[in-house]
Amino acid sequence: MTKYVYDFAEGNKDLKDLLGGKGANLAEMTNLGLPVPPGFTITSEACQAYLATGDEPAELAAEVDEHLIALEKTMGKQLGDPSDPLLVSVRSGAKFSMPGMMETVLNIGLNDTSVLGLAQQAGNDRFAWDSYRRLIQMFGKTVLGIEGELFEHALDEMKADKGTASKPANDLDLDAADLKKLVDVYKVIVRDHTGEDFPQDPREQMRKATRAVFESWNSDRAILYRRQERIPTDLGTAVNICSMVFGNLGMDSGTGVAFTRDPGSGARGVYGDYLQNAQGEDVVSGIRNTLALQDLEKLDKKSYQQLMEIMATLEGHYRDLCDIEFTIERGKLWMLQTRVGKRTAAAAFRIAIQLVDEGVIELDEAVQRVNGTQLVRLMFPQFDTSGNPQLIGKGMSASPGAAVGKAVFDSYTAVKWSRSGEKVILVRRETNPDDLNGMIAAQGILTSRGGKTSHAAVVARGMGKTCVCGADELDVNTKRRFLKAPGGIEVHEGDVISIDGSSGAVYLGEVPVADSPVVDYFEGKLEARDTTDELVEAVHRLMTHADTARRLRVRANADTVEDAERARRFGAEGIGLCRTEHMFLGERREHVERLILAEGDDERESALNALLPLQRWDFLQILTAMDGLPVTIRLLDPPLHEFLPDITELSVRVALAESRGEKNENDLRLMQAVHKLHEQNPMLGLRGVRLGLVVPGLFALQVRAIAEAAAQLIKLGKDPKPEIMIPLVGSVQELEIIRHDSERVLREVATHSGVDLPTMIGTMIELPRAALTADQIAEAAEFFSFGTNDLTQTTWGFSRDDVEAAFFSTYLELGIFGISPFETLDIDGVGELVKIGIQKGRATRPNLKVGVCGEHGGDPESVHFFHEVGLDYVSCSPFRVPVARLEAARAAVASEGSDSR
Numbered sequence: 068m069t070k071y072v073y074d075f076a077e078g079n080k081d082l083k084d085l086l087g088g089k090g091a092n093l094a095e096m097t098n099l100g101l102p103v104p105p106g107f108t109i110t111s112e113a114c115q116a117y118l119a120t121g122d123e124p125a126e127l128a129a130e131v132d133e134h135l136i137a138l139e140k141t142m143g144k145q146l147g148d149p150s151d152p153l154l155v156s157v158r159s160g161a162k163f164s165m166p167g168m169m170e171t172v173l174n175i176g177l178n179d180t181s182v183l184g185l186a187q188q189a190g191n192d193r194f195a196w197d198s199y200r201r202l203i204q205m206f207g208k209t210v211l212g213i214e215g216e217l218f219e220h221a222l223d224e225m226k227a228d229k230g231t232a233s234k235p236a237n238d239l240d241l242d243a244a245d246l247k248k249l250v251d252v253y254k255v256i257v258r259d260h261t262g263e264d265f266p267q268d269p270r271e272q273m274r275k276a277t278r279a280v281f282e283s284w285n286s287d288r289a290i291l292y293r294r295q296e297r298i299p300t301d302l303g304t305a306v307n308i309c310s311m312v313f314g315n316l317g318m319d320s321g322t323g324v325a326f327t328r329d330p331g332s333g334a335r336g337v338y339g340d341y342l343q344n345a346q347g348e349d350v351v352s353g354i355r356n357t358l359a360l361q362d363l364e365k366l367d368k369k370s371y372q373q374l375m376e377i378m379a380t381l382e383g384h385y386r387d388l389c390d391i392e393f394t395i396e397r398g399k400l401w402m403l404q405t406r407v408g409k410r411t412a413a414a415a416f417r418i419a420i421q422l423v424d425e426g427v428i429e430l431d432e433a434v435q436r437v438n439g440t441q442l443v444r445l446m447f448p449q450f451d452t453s454g455n456p457q458l459i460g461k462g463m464s465a466s467p468g469a470a471v472g473k474a475v476f477d478s479y480t481a482v483k484w485s486r487s488g489e490k491v492i493l494v495r496r497e498t499n500p501d502d503l504n505g506m507i508a509a510q511g512i513l514t515s516r517g518g519k520t521s522h523a524a525v526v527a528r529g530m531g532k533t534c535v536c537g538a539d540e541l542d543v544n545t546k547r548r549f550l551k552a553p554g555g556i557e558v559h560e561g562d563v564i565s566i567d568g569s570s571g572a573v574y575l576g577e578v579p580v581a582d583s584p585v586v587d588y589f590e591g592k593l594e595a596r597d598t599t600d601e602l603v604e605a606v607h608r609l610m611t612h613a614d615t616a617r618r619l620r621v622r623a624n625a626d627t628v629e630d631a632e633r634a635r636r637f638g639a640e641g642i643g644l645c646r647t648e649h650m651f652l653g654e655r656r657e658h659v660e661r662l663i664l665a666e667g668d669d670e671r672e673s674a675l676n677a678l679l680p681l682q683r684w685d686f687l688q689i690l691t692a693m694d695g696l697p698v699t700i701r702l703l704d705p706p707l708h709e710f711l712p713d714i715t716e717l718s719v720r721v722a723l724a725e726s727r728g729e730k731n732e733n734d735l736r737l738m739q740a741v742h743k744l745h746e747q748n749p750m751l752g753l754r755g756v757r758l759g760l761v762v763p764g765l766f767a768l769q770v771r772a773i774a775e776a777a778a779q780l781i782k783l784g785k786d787p788k789p790e791i792m793i794p795l796v797g798s799v800q801e802l803e804i805i806r807h808d809s810e811r812v813l814r815e816v817a818t819h820s821g822v823d824l825p826t827m828i829g830t831m832i833e834l835p836r837a838a839l840t841a842d843q844i845a846e847a848a849e850f851f852s853f854g855t856n857d858l859t860q861t862t863w864g865f866s867r868d869d870v871e872a873a874f875f876s877t878y879l880e881l882g883i884f885g886i887s888p889f890e891t892l893d894i895d896g897v898g899e900l901v902k903i904g905i906q907k908g909r910a911t912r913p914n915l916k917v918g919v920c921g922e923h924g925g926d927p928e929s930v931h932f933f934h935e936v937g938l939d940y941v942s943c944s945p946f947r948v949p950v951a952r953l954e955a956a957r958a959a960v961a962s963e964g965s966d967s968r
């Protein structure tokens with residue numbers, strides 16, 4: 068038979084699944100011999116059964132009764148006894164903490180008669196009536212569903228009657244008679260809104276409160292919170308029934324919350340708040356100003372010292388920062404809750420290292436105590452919004468950071484203004500590859516369209532530049548250089564705005580920002596050992612250990628020298644993806660246009676010859692920056708039309724020329740080419756390997772440039788390690804043709820230069836067909852790199868440029884997925900293809916090198932998956948390299964732990 072109820076003495080901290088965090092930890096404290104008011108926990112399995120059937124499991128009532136009788140015996144009091152009642156609290160407590168999301172009812176057991184008994188026993192009328200009014204208020208709100216404001220309003224009116232204009236009353240000014248009157252008012256509210264009287268039967272109160280806690284698992288706010296925090300929906304909550312102790316018995320009583328270290332900064336030493344003559348939520352609800360925990364020492368030295376001892380015991384026992392709730396009832400200390408406490412990112416790093424130094428944990432465990440998301444938070448400057456800046460819009464948090472600058476609406480102005488020393492934010496409806504310079508020049512990028520894998524987002528993340536994208540309430544007019552925000556607000560070119568890439572918020576005006584010392588440290592501007600900054604020191608020590616603990620190698624996606632150099636400083640062990648498309652833009656466009664328009668071999672040759680030295684120079688620089696480390700260079704990937712002028716602009720140009728009676732032959736040919744190359748679905752069209760097959764000489768040119776650059780560097784005594792990567796391969800035949808051609812070029816350059824060029828040729832796996840036929844593809848590839856952006860796009864059939872902004876919010880609301888599959892790898896679908904690809908690829912070629920270079924390579928959760936499936940490396944944007952290093956170590960330590968178990 069399922070056991071649904073556990074006495075506190077029967078549980079322990081490892082039973083969180085069953086007893087919830089609060090119940091398991093109350094049990095643990097009970098077993099440690101700490102002063103916990105006796106009680107019992109109804110399991111989350113009972114909740115699951117209730118939620119599944121709409122009714123409590125049949126055995127539950129009898130089990131609860133049995134435990135209640137035992138509790139009454141321990142306490143020497145009975146629930147609802149008119150002369151000396153036992154009172155209990157009914158508190159929610161799920162496996163994962165969901166602060167304030169679910170319900171709690173205190174003082175169950177009071178009614179019109181037991182309130183008098185309580186008053187007499189306590190020798191304090193005020194206390195008894197205050198407890199009763201709290202019960203009706205909490206019960207009314209959470210169990211009976213009455214608007215909480217109605218009770219608060221009545222309480223406020225009572226205070227207003229009591230006080231004067233110059234000295235308003237607070238809750239302590241209300242005496243027993245006032246509170247008795249308030250109870251009457253509350254009872255009327257209950258009757259008016261439910262048609263029934265407040266229940267006088269204590270067992271009915273307890274049963275109903277328990278049900279309400281069960282049901283609160285599915286309240287709107289709890290559902291929303293779970294979705295955001297990615298907590299599974301089917302866990303349910305446990306319910307703790309705990310004998311009441313009272314912090315509201317007078318000034319020798321009180322209640323408080325405390326942390327064993329400062330959860331904000333991570334500083335050593337206890338930290339907390341205390342409120343005299345108060346109960347439950349009073350401390351956090353801000354009804355009166357609290358005292359600092361240290362003040363308790365003066366008020367009640369004995370309790371304070373006992374509390375300090377208990378906190379030390381708890382830290383020693385949990386081997387981590389703990390937070391606690393406690394109550395002092397007439398000089399006697401009671402522990403109401405403890406758990407391993409939440410903390411800020413900075414505190415997490417500092418505390419992990421403190422615990423190592425205190426001999427409490429080893430470095431392996433310390434690496435588990437922090438995570439990549441926290442590291443990201445530490446790396447980006449943040450806004451200080453305490454001055455309540457004016458929010459004018461909200462988009463997607465595409466690339467974290469806090470950027471302030473003058474709004475500019477085109478890249479040209481962005482570059483021009485930034486050259487003259489202005490800080491600018493580039494505002495566009497969406498960006499395209501031609502905006503690269505503007506993006507580099509800007510402090511941050513704001514777009515009104517596009518999702519987290521839109522061009523703006525991907526490029527900004529790559530550069531570590533702040534970006535908010537898809538802020539669709541903002542109407543961006545690039546022609547007239549202004550944007551319109553809701554409420555008739557207009558931002559014109561030159562007006563200052565602030566964008567928060569971590570929250571997606573867009574503010575009018577300048578919001579103050581603070582720089583990150585952690586980035587300075589990674590940049591090498593701040594040597595950890597030269598600084599007294601405990602945070603930087605902690606990051607340094609944890610990252611150093613992470614590098615020894617991880618198995619996965621970490622490379623960067625970088626296609627400029629600046630990015631490559633930064634990636635190296637940030638710990639990258641090579642480049643996993645050097646995209647080459649930007650090398651064909653700007654001034655080089657004219658050669659690409661000539662290549663596309665070429666009629667006959669001569670014209671084509673001439674265009675290719677013009678591009679060759681430029682490409683060679685690109686690779687010379689990148690290979691130099693990454694000397695000695697592998698650099699995977701991907702041959703041209705995007706659809707050709709992206710290199711041609713915009714069709715509308717071109718049409719206007721041709722029409723204007725015609726109206727003047729002129730005829731520009733080149734423009735006319737361009738028009739024809741644009742029409743010819745126009746595709747309905749360019750992402751599924753002429754791109755990647757298909758380009759290499761259709762445009763003669765294009766890939767050979769790139770391979771030659773790579774080979775010549777490498778040969779030149781080898782002659783200079785350097786150690787270039789280029790790897791050639793073919794994108795968007797779907798069949799081995801495609802790859803074989805390109806491979807054959809590339810090998811010929813490599814041989815030619817080797818012969819000509821007299822240098823040995825052992826260059827690996829591999830492919831991206833970014834189409835489902837490539838993954839499914841990886842055994843064949845591995846015949847022609849020495850390495851695979853999973854392009855999980857395209858693989859996600861083609862597995863789901865989601866256009867990566869459109870869907871996030873278009874309908875992902877609905878999908879997230881409907882719970883179809885908890886997070887965009889473009890952000891965290893969809894393990895069940897796309898992940899399965901990755902597994903198949905690895906397994907089939909290695910079946911053909913056991914030493915096949917396998918990595919990932921899609922955006923997921925730097926996503927903490929996805930990195931763990933890549934570790935588990937046995938990839939050799941992940942490659943991500945330079946700014947995410949430290950995150951990937953840390954997460955790769957955490958994954959390795961975690962799997963070692965599970966292997967040895």
Ligand code: PEP
Pocket residue numbers: 644646704833853854855856857858920921922
């Ligand atoms: C990918 O598709 O995952 C990839 C890395 O290539 P790109 O984003 O350039 O298409």
Ligand code: MG
Pocket residue numbers: 794833854856857
């Ligand atoms: Mg791709």
